[in-house]
Amino acid sequence: MASEIIAINEFAGGGQSVGEWLHGWVTTVDHKRLGILYILFSVFFLVIGGIEATIMRIQLMVPHNHFVSPEVFNRMFTMHGTTMIFFVAMPVLFGFGTYLIPLMIGARDMAFPRLNALSFWLTAFGGLLLYFSFIGGNGLYGAGNAPDVGWFAYAPLTSRAFSVGHSTDFWTLALLISGIGSIGTAVNFITTIITMRCPGMTLGKMPLLAWMNLVTAGMVILAVSPLTAAQIMLCFDRYLGAHFFDTQAGGSAVLWMHFFWIFGHPEVYILILPSFAFASEIIPVFSRKPIFGYPIMVAATVMIGFISMSVWAHHMFAIGMSSYGNTFFTITSMLISIPTGIKIFNWIGTMWGGKIRFKAPMLFCVAFLFQFLIAGLTGIMLAASPFNWQLTGSYFVVAHFHYVIVGAILFTLFGAFYYWYPKMTGRMYNETLARWHFWLFVIGFHLTFDFMHIPGLLGMPRRIYTYEPGRGWEFWNLLVTIGTFVQGIAVLIFVGNLLWSMFRGPVAGNDPWDAWTLEWSTTSPPPDYNFATIPVVESRRPLWDLKHPEDPDWKYE
Amino acid sequence: MNSVAAAHPPLKPEWTLPSRGRVGMFCLIAAESAVFTIFVIAYIFYIGKSVSGPQPNDVLELPVFISICLLSSSITIHLAVRALGKAQMGSFALWWVVTLALGSIFLVGTGREWHHLIYEKGLTINTNLFGTTYYSLVGLHAFHVTVGLLAILAVAIFTLMKKVKPEHHEKVEVFSMYWHFVDAVWVIVFTVVYIVGR
16 A cells, blocks of 8 residues: 555656545546546446446346345436446546646636646545445435435435435435536536637548537536526425426426436537547547548537437337327437447448557547447337337347447547546556456456347336246246346456556556657657647647658648 | 736727626626526426416516516616716615515515415415426525615615715616516516416
């Protein structure tokens, strides 16, 4: 422990005492440190959310299992979903954005550094509040601890009558607080990108990562705010006896569904757009070609942002909307496959004819392309409302969205971890271990989530505690659980690799990938002020111009 | 190492970008608009759905006077900001205090209306759906007015202490954007609650 602190101390670049070191991290307003805090926070919750998933999978491994009680099982799927979306996926993507955006646009910090710190700590305390429910959720009633209403917490399950104790209060307050933090981060992203770009970096010359985070931030503002409003209403219902979602007094449970999914579906794109951003930075560098169709990429991103705001009710086909409603949401949901399809073609176009280097970041991005395509295809299936009526609430749906979240988002995230690791720590990760991580994770992922579709098609509903033998589900559930353990081992290798490399990895240098965006022009890790002199750029690939003065990009753009 | 400017193409015009404060405030206003939109949708969705009384047309009266006060405060804050831009400190202080007074009248008026509804008409947030949506929407707006008034009060105190200078013009102007937004929201709340909903 002591040697670890000393080593981290060196990494932080000072010879201070532990107290000073800790004080420095807690009070920091530096975007790089806050980015790393976001990422560490998310990795911590990733492990917790992963343990919850594993508990569920052990419970479902064989029929008639009693590994945990039904009550605990309900808490596990609620906490797994809430944790993974709000306290893993969003903060880790914000962490990378916070770290990378100022560096990529040639700025010294975010537009509002203190708001940045406030946003992080709001998110962090939101996460702690959610997990405090394990201790404090009982209240005076002795009724349940952690939230057990499912991650979308449909009314009237959340009303006082059905959720006695404080578990649902912890859920709603945690999401309210972390939501305010997310909105703060989004305000900061947009303001930074609009007002802090270095001279010469017009919007058309901005790295795609900045573009996609700009659109994401706009979606956070428009989508997380409704969730915040809905949580305020739920608080009023629970604390002040209001009747927003109280069907006894004429309130509507369906209104909560609409409010939740107005947030919930754009949220999927809030998570996937930063993943697209990673792929759009990594694939060109490892194919040794500039991104294919930059303006189309930007246009497709903006299109996704717009269309994703009008697809939410495809989560609600089964509640009995009018046929016009069903048709509208089927069409909009299918429309969104056009811009995403454009993106897939552009990434393939970037790789086409390139000198591809299959390092770990690129491996994860290639796997992402395949898996995201399959996830998109099951998405089109589920977007057709008649098909959806058959399979809604089944394991097919669970398999579909995990294919997106794990197969696409988590894969590009792993790629991003390996790609920017040398920049953040100054040291190179171990490529052999990274390949072990990749292959084990690919095998585990496909074992789990390919075969999860099948019990869904055979009629296995999601969220069931256990099932009877003889329905043809046992074999597939066993395979799914085995895959979970393979993924777990892969993640342990990943975490071990990052920890080991931080102290023992070879020194990376400023630009280990021969890349083209501004973050690679400064030292690894970057100094507090990022750039000694603010850079001036002339093209989308400023470092290419610097390395190839005889043939700079700005001649052709 | 950091000067990425290798061989420059012909010189470009001067590099200027929008002000941080304005862009940040626009984003905040967008987020707040989304929050208000959800509350307004809930209000409209529940019009006439209360299963018991009192109903809006039994108890609500048009708050004309306080609405005029709040909307005029948008004009006075604009005059104050313009005076600060021209370094006319006396004029700034006068209009700023008038804004504070007008905003306070609005808040007191809302308070009196609520007192009347609660103690004389027996309408609270848990009486029926009308009470739920009415107090939530009007209360959310009143909360924003309160936050704005606290900020106006802080600037007023700094003004009396002679700490506000013409170089603070942009910051004060960015705040005034928030106040204009709060006034604009009142137009919508007024229309929905007192005209459409009655």
